[in-house]
Amino acid sequence: xxEDHANCLFCRIARGQIPSRMVYExxxxxxxxxxxxxxxxxxxxxxxxxxxxxxxAGPDDLALLGKMLLLAPRLALEQGATxxxxxxxxxxxxxxxxxxxxxxxxxxGPRPWRSMSPxx
Ligand code: 5GP
Ligand code: ZN
Numbered sequence: 001x002x003e004d005h006a007n008c009l010f011c012r013i014a015r016g017q018i019p020s021r022m023v024y025e026x027x028x029x030x031x032x033x034x035x036x037x038x039x040x041x042x043x044x045x046x047x048x049x050x051x052x053x054x055x056x057a058g059p060d061d062l063a064l065l066g067k068m069l070l071l072a073p074r075l076a077l078e079q080g081a082t083x084x085x086x087x088x089x090x091x092x093x094x095x096x097x098x099x100x101x102x103x104x105x106x107x108x109g110p111r112p113w114r115s116m117s118p119x120x
Contacts, residue, residue, distance in 0.1 A: 043076070043105070
């Protein structure tokens with residue numbers, strides 16, 4: 001872990017230095033509930049390794065990104081999203097990203113959902 005990321009919010013959550021409602025952990029990933037949910041089920045799938053967004057991902061991240069996507073349906077279902085779910089990935093300020101440690105949002109559950117548009 002580089003010193004540069006000592007104060008990164010999601011690095012700190014992944015290291016257990018900031019509490020979260022964790023639902024899944026392995027050597028590569030942590031998954032926890034969003035603190036400000038936009039839907040009844042709102043999870044964040046977060047790699048332990050810090051990279052800012054998909055803009056900074058490369059071929060070495062292929063397996064990790066596939067693992068994140070394949071985990072989404074499993075955890076959505078476990079959390080009660082029985083009729084489908086949505087994956088949202090905001091990339092860069094223009095993409096509405098607010099926490100600059102790459103993550104996938106997994107949203108599900110009964111409507112209404114809050115808008116996730118930038119500048120909400
Ligand atoms: P982004 O806009 O970067 O794609 O999404 C960042 C998400 O992180 C937001 O949905 C926001 O509610 C969530 N978030 C921000 N701070 C915290 C925190 O301290 N704990 C948790 N669990 N979620 C957070
Ligand atoms: Zn980080």
